[in-house]
Amino acid sequence: MKSLISVIKRVTKYQLFLPVICLFLVLIINLIQTPSFFHITMKNGVFYGYIIDILNRSSGLIIMAIGMTLVVASSGGADISVGAVSALSGAVCVAALGTDEVYKMPYFASILLALAVGLLCGIFNGFLVSFMKVQPMVATLILFTAGRGIAQLVTGSFILYVKPKNFEYLGSFIPGVPIPTPCFIAAFLAFFTWLVLKKTALGMYIQSVGINLKASRLVGLNSRMIIFFTYVFCAFCAAGAGLISVSRTASIDANNVGLNTELDAILAVAIGGNSLAGGKFSLAGSIIGAITIQALTTTLYAMHVSADQLPLYKAIVVVIIVALQSPVIIKLFRSIKSRLFQGGLVKEAVK
Amino acid sequence: MKDNEILTMRHISKNFIGVKALNNVDFTLRAGEIHALMGENGAGKSTLIKVLTGAEEFESGEIRIAGIDHPIINRSPEEAQLNGISTVYQEINLCPNLSVAENLFIGREPKKNGFIDWKTMNKKAKEAFDALDINIDVTLTLDNYSVAIQQMVAIARAVDISSKVLILDEPTSSLDDSEVEKLFSIMRKLRDRGLGIIFVTHFIEQVYAICDRITVLRNGELVGEYEVENLPRLQLVAKMLGKDFDELSEIKRENSTVMDKDSNILVDAKGLGCSGIIKPFDLKINSGDILGISGLLGSGRSELARTIYGAYKPDKGSLQISGNKLNVRAPIDAMKAGMAFLPEDRKEEGVISDLSVRENIIIALQSKRGIFRLLSKKEQEELTDRFIEILNIKAADREVPVKQLSGGNQQKVIIARWLLTNPDFFILDEPTRGIDVGTKSEIQRMIVDLAEQGKAVIFISSEVEEMLRICNRMVIMRDTSKVGELKDDEITQENIMKSIAGGTAV
Numbered sequence: 001m002k003s004l005i006s007v008i009k010r011v012t013k014y015q016l017f018l019p020v021i022c023l024f025l026v027l028i029i030n031l032i033q034t035p036s037f038f039h040i041t042m043k044n045g046v047f048y049g050y051i052i053d054i055l056n057r058s059s060g061l062i063i064m065a066i067g068m069t070l071v072v073a074s075s076g077g078a079d080i081s082v083g084a085v086s087a088l089s090g091a092v093c094v095a096a097l098g099t100d101e102v103y104k105m106p107y108f109a110s111i112l113l114a115l116a117v118g119l120l121c122g123i124f125n126g127f128l129v130s131f132m133k134v135q136p137m138v139a140t141l142i143l144f145t146a147g148r149g150i151a152q153l154v155t156g157s158f159i160l161y162v163k164p165k166n167f168e169y170l171g172s173f174i175p176g177v178p179i180p181t182p183c184f185i186a187a188f189l190a191f192f193t194w195l196v197l198k199k200t201a202l203g204m205y206i207q208s209v210g211i212n213l214k215a216s217r218l219v220g221l222n223s224r225m226i227i228f229f230t231y232v233f234c235a236f237c238a239a240g241a242g243l244i245s246v247s248r249t250a251s252i253d254a255n256n257v258g259l260n261t262e263l264d265a266i267l268a269v270a271i272g273g274n275s276l277a278g279g280k281f282s283l284a285g286s287i288i289g290a291i292t293i294q295a296l297t298t299t300l301y302a303m304h305v306s307a308d309q310l311p312l313y314k315a316i317v318v319v320i321i322v323a324l325q326s327p328v329i330i331k332l333f334r335s336i337k338s339r340l341f342q343g344g345l346v347k348e349a350v351k
Numbered sequence: 352m353k354d355n356e357i358l359t360m361r362h363i364s365k366n367f368i369g370v371k372a373l374n375n376v377d378f379t380l381r382a383g384e385i386h387a388l389m390g391e392n393g394a395g396k397s398t399l400i401k402v403l404t405g406a407e408e409f410e411s412g413e414i415r416i417a418g419i420d421h422p423i424i425n426r427s428p429e430e431a432q433l434n435g436i437s438t439v440y441q442e443i444n445l446c447p448n449l450s451v452a453e454n455l456f457i458g459r460e461p462k463k464n465g466f467i468d469w470k471t472m473n474k475k476a477k478e479a480f481d482a483l484d485i486n487i488d489v490t491l492t493l494d495n496y497s498v499a500i501q502q503m504v505a506i507a508r509a510v511d512i513s514s515k516v517l518i519l520d521e522p523t524s525s526l527d528d529s530e531v532e533k534l535f536s537i538m539r540k541l542r543d544r545g546l547g548i549i550f551v552t553h554f555i556e557q558v559y560a561i562c563d564r565i566t567v568l569r570n571g572e573l574v575g576e577y578e579v580e581n582l583p584r585l586q587l588v589a590k591m592l593g594k595d596f597d598e599l600s601e602i603k604r605e606n607s608t609v610m611d612k613d614s615n616i617l618v619d620a621k622g623l624g625c626s627g628i629i630k631p632f633d634l635k636i637n638s639g640d641i642l643g644i645s646g647l648l649g650s651g652r653s654e655l656a657r658t659i660y661g662a663y664k665p666d667k668g669s670l671q672i673s674g675n676k677l678n679v680r681a682p683i684d685a686m687k688a689g690m691a692f693l694p695e696d697r698k699e700e701g702v703i704s705d706l707s708v709r710e711n712i713i714i715a716l717q718s719k720r721g722i723f724r725l726l727s728k729k730e731q732e733e734l735t736d737r738f739i740e741i742l743n744i745k746a747a748d749r750e751v752p753v754k755q756l757s758g759g760n761q762q763k764v765i766i767a768r769w770l771l772t773n774p775d776f777f778i779l780d781e782p783t784r785g786i787d788v789g790t791k792s793e794i795q796r797m798i799v800d801l802a803e804q805g806k807a808v809i810f811i812s813s814e815v816e817e818m819l820r821i822c823n824r825m826v827i828m829r830d831t832s833k834v835g836e837l838k839d840d841e842i843t844q845e846n847i848m849k850s851i852a853g854g855t856a857v
Contacts, residue, residue, distance in 0.1 A: 042641060059492060084802075167595075184852065199725060200722050200723050200725055201717050201718075201722045201723075201725045201726075202722055204706070204710055204714065204717065205718075207703075207705070207706060207710075208703050208706060208714060209705060211703045211705045211706060212700075212702070212703045212704065214699060214700045215694075215699075215700050215701055215702065215703050216375075216703065217662075217681070217682060218660075218662060218682050218685045218694055218700055219682070219686075219714050219715040219718050219768070220681070220682050220683035220715060220718040221683075221714075222681065222683065226380050279705050280705050280706075
């Protein structure tokens with residue numbers, strides 16, 4: 001009994017406890033509603049199933065959430081331009097490839113070009129926030145509105161389609177590989193980011209700057225550069241997510257690619273148990289948050305909720321998840337826990 | 352409760368996980384007295400105050416207050432206020448962009464036809480301040496006034512809301528002498544009105560200047576309650592520390608360990624200055640020097656130090672460190688040249704509150720090494736443990752957030768942070784502010800040790816006695832310029848005062 005209590009206590013102290021529980025709850029609801037939810041089948045040499053679908057569709061969001069996590073941690077503000085940036089880089093990629101049977105320029109070159117455009121957007125955002133000291137929300141609002149405009153300019157306000165089949169590899173499957181490509185990209189990016197944060201002092205620097213900018217400067221950190229970097233990285237991630245998105249449909253609709261994804265990305269960070277005021281962060285938390293959001297969407301579709309009503313149900317669940325992690329509820333949990341586990345001891349001490 | 356008692360706390364106990372923060376503590380406050388609550392960091396002063404004001408719960412004991420015939424439990428500061436207990440904290444919790452009158456009445460503005468009645472509000476505010484002999488324009492916004500006045504506004508507000516018990520938590524730590532005197536006169540007025548005032552402070556002199564009684568806590572337990580006239584200073588300190596006083600008495604260094612002056616110049620500033628912040632100054636510091644900087648608040652004490660470190664970017668003059676010209680663009684340049692800087696404001700510029708003790712200690716060294724040469728987890732842990740031991744830092748674990756440590760221990764963490772970078776030149780801006788007597792003398796001794804090892808130290812303190820004790824040189828500041836320099840035997844209270852006051856150059 002005692003060891004069980006200590007295990008429970010240790011597990012519940014873990015920062016990721018609540019995010020994981022939330023994801024679990026969403027999945028369990030699925031299992032009850034749709035018994036076939038966890039079935040994975042093989043069709044045409046690739047895996048099919050709700051779970052695969054969730055992982056596949058959440059990849060773009062995971063990528064954005066990783067970038068967003070660092071932005072939030074370093075600056076205590078959010079980059080709301082990520083949706084527009086993803087549309088812009090998608091547009092650049094498609095426009096560079098052209099709509100003919102053969103590419104106008106090599107596939108890889110166009111991807112690099114699109115990513116470079118993403119970097120450029122990040123440099124713009126980062127410069128405004130870290131060097132000009134514009135509030136993050138205001139600074140990124142510029143590209144939030146202008147980004148899609150530029151994308152329209154690039155596409156000539158048309159919906160463009162890419163014809164060669166291999167364009168779709170990035171957003172769906174590479175022939176012979178049964179797992180969707182976006183999963184690999186998201187996993188690779190997560191691993192790479194984790195590695196950089198672990199093997200360099202960057203993670204500590206970002207947290208330090210996010211917690212106390214002045215103190216960080218006085219211990220010799222180049223706080224501006226660190227904040228600048230996170231914005232550049234975030235826009236780079238957004239560009240990557242945009243590429244996946246256009247590849248999925250083999251087309252670019254500058255008005256719809258990445259629409260409202262900035263909100264989902266911020267939400268993923270919050271659901272992951274990260275404070276939007278900056279400072280300490282958990283990358284794993286944000287990734288779990290992103291998967292939870294997608295799982296929720298897929299669940300609701302599986303329950304035959306129509307697309308128009310989706311946001312309402314999603315909002316209800318999100319409110320519950322966020323409230324579960326709010327300081328007030330956490331404090332309540334703690335006092336219940338201490339009453340359960342320590343009540344006896346304290347009473348004895350009082351006597 | 353006896354007749355003149357307005358607050359009694361009996362057998363108060365409070366546990367933090369694994370630690371007894373308060374153990375069976377009694378406290379009694381009488382009407383019309385100023386009662387000092389004294390103790391080292393971690394003695395339980397803050398916890399007792401928090402329990403009283405409802406910021407923390409307590410496990411056992413009872414609190415009674417005059418006029419309420421049952422024990423009270425405050426669950427929030429608002430509830431405490433309803434019960435007649437108001438608190439003014441060191442950090443002022445007012446709105447700088449609202450007028451003084453608004454600050455006084457915020458949340459309970461006088462209304463007329465549903466709208467704020469400005470005329471009445473300003474009139475009432477004026478009356479409230481006049482009664483305390485504070486002559487200010489209540490219609491100006493609060494940020495027009497000095498910290499001292501802001502504090503007095505906070506007090507006026509607290510007293511106006513509910514007036515039985517007033518708690519002043521370290522109100523004087525950012526005030527200069529004349530402002531402290533003004534505050535004291537207000538405290539005396541309130542005492543004469545029959546208020547009970549609990550005064551939490553680290554300044555022993557101030558306790559003797561104003562208080563009637565002293566309650567001493569140590570390690571969460573009550574040591575005793577004393578009348579001020581029956582408790583000499585030395586005994587008070589002994590009771591706080593729980594040991595005899597001689598340990599503290601003299602940290603005198605062998606003055607001027609005859610050094611070949613010019614050959615050891617470590618820092619050489621020529622005409623260094625920063626427009627609008629500090630006027631150009633010349634300053635030479637030798638290795639082995641402990642250089643004090645004295646001057647009134649706002650005279651440029653900190654600014655001089657910050658300009659050398661590059662926290663303000665100098666735009667005039669030149670700086671040489673060990674004979675090499677140094678162009679400081681950012682603090683990292685100064686660090687690489689062997690400097691360390693402990694800022695005055697520990698909370699705002701020192702600790703990185705949510706990071707662990709370990710991260711706070713190693714961050715300066717890490718930043719000096721650069722982002723790619725990460726100290727391994729093992730190295731970090733070893734270094735942290737070593738300094739926790741050397742400096743006797745009291746922390747439950749090296750991984751707890753530094754904000755959970757007491758003020759004195761946080762300061763030690765920052766000192767450890769800089770010791771770790773092995774600098775030749777320390778700039779310590781108020782390293783002993785808001786720190787208990789025991790830690791204070793530990794820090795002073797450490798500074799003397801550093802100097803004896805041949806390091807140079809700039810030591811800034813608003814307590815002149817402290818600098819008299821350990822400095823061998825002294826720079827005097829007035830109106831953002833350096834006006835004098837004293838050394839060795841010239842360093843006396845009198846000379847310093849003269850020099851600060853101006854007139855004859857020393």
